[in-house]
Amino acid sequence: MTEVEKVIISPENLVYSKPSVLTDNVMHYCPGCSHGTIHKLIAEVIDEMGIQEETIGVTPVGCSVFAYNYIDVDWQEAAHGRAPALATAIKRLLPEKYVFSYQGDGDLAAIGTGEAIHACNRGENIVMVFVNNGIYGMTGGQMAPTTLPGMPSSTCPAGRDAGRDGHPIRITEIMAQLPGTSFVTRQAVHTAAAVRKTKKALKKAFENQTAGKGTSFIEVVSTCNSGWKMTPVKANEWMEEHMFAYYPLGDVKDL
């Protein structure tokens, strides 16, 4: 650090610092990816609630498989789609701990739809974070169950054809209908205001676990600029225009 930098980064000038629950590991995510921001928010909530030593996370198969390198809590890495089954058992066997699952849209809304719906339907007292970037990021940009009609991917290069490929699934609305869920919301992290709202939702979700309210389900509509083949800025614009039209933001259920 230069002398000038030292003065600028002096304690009295600090308005923000990294949550202590976030590790110093360099994230493997592409520049512009939403996963990193969502990780940071979860880390902040765990930090603020003082539950780092009481929390067990479950990572999916997908880009966020290695989330355990970034959030400094105990973790289990699940098979593709099965995170809610792991989280169910962890919470039932350790009811005094905080348990959350973290999944992408392929993981949660395609291969793992059964586990996700049944965890919500049983009202497992866990937090389920669902990152919907409309595409399979990790495997190189194939069509997801959430890919919008007309949106291209490597397995629907001319765009999703709903007649052939089926329609994008609004899983969050389905979860809201299940009696086991207490808090179901859809958020985003593309602007400072959106980040604040997502943080608030995550906090409420973890607090619901303290209160034993059942399942809290938080969708975060996200970008995958690599998979979408757009710049981060363009991806955000495209998300606001197209994704939010199909996946409207806001609380769907809050008991």
Added chain:
Amino acid sequence: MKELKLMKGNEAIAEAAIRCGVDGYFGYPITPQSEIMETLMLNKPWETTGMVVLQAESEVASINMLYGGAGCGKKVMTTSSSPGVSLMQEGLSYLAGAELPCVVVNVVRGGPGLGTIQPAQSDYFQAVKGGGHGDYKLIVLAPASVQEMADFVELSFDLAFKYRNPAMILSDGVIGQMMEKVEFDAYKPRWTNEEIVKNYPWVTQGKKGRERNVITSVELDPEKHEALNQKLWAKYKEIEKTEVRYETIQCEDAEYIFVAYGASARICEKAIEVAREKGIKVGMVRPITLYPFPTKVIRDFGNQVKGVLSVEMSSGQLVEDVRLAINGKVPVEHFGRSGGIIHSPSEVVEALENFFIKE
């Protein structure tokens, strides 16, 4: 204090699970083993020992619930029958890869496909050769009585935790459904969380006073991943050296031997009587662990006997390991009915005579 009861094999599994301090049971109904979860639900162990019992939405979910529970160091088990165990294969591979202890019971019915609800022994390959993807092994125990159904629950957990590896009880519809007397040990308390964290420092129960623990089977660095596989194989070598269990019956003067496990071993016991009445000197090696397989003891019989008959309710799976053990020394043949038909002792003796004695 021992207690004597008359029960079905399936009920004995449930009773033994509660008594040996199992923390969690996760399962999905399927014949011929649904009595296991039904017995647990009737007994309500959550009110006594605190054991969690949950009916999952599928066998895929139950095996992954085992992964979650095992990752916390809890004694967790599931039970199913053939089609359900097929669905668990991916999960078992992950459990083996992440080195997690758990117990899976397969009360085998006939396949392939939906097959039949009648007993069979046609899942031997799936149980002992891996079943899921990747280089891994399950520790496989084969009970031949209701008593062993009960005893092997605790034994399987002991082995699973000793080696951090999933264990399977490979039973069949005969042993699961038949009633026999069975003696139980007194109830043992479940492990406390403090005990688990102290004895198994790898578990995920929250990172109090230590670095975070991660339960995972993924490793993308080739050198590290190879090292992981080598570690697993070293473990399997140790298991093969230390944990082979078998029983020999009337082998001292035997000119022929049967090799059989589970229900077929029970039938072969009677077949030995029938054959010996006819003057045929036959004995039996009964593998109790199917993995690790009692290769050496069977190999040594290659120097004593004139022929070996592998008896299994299948088209011939066990016979391949028997042949590998005998390694061409003497003829090895397979006999077994399938489709849910249970071979009779006299059929087994007739097969022995046809293969080896009648010219």
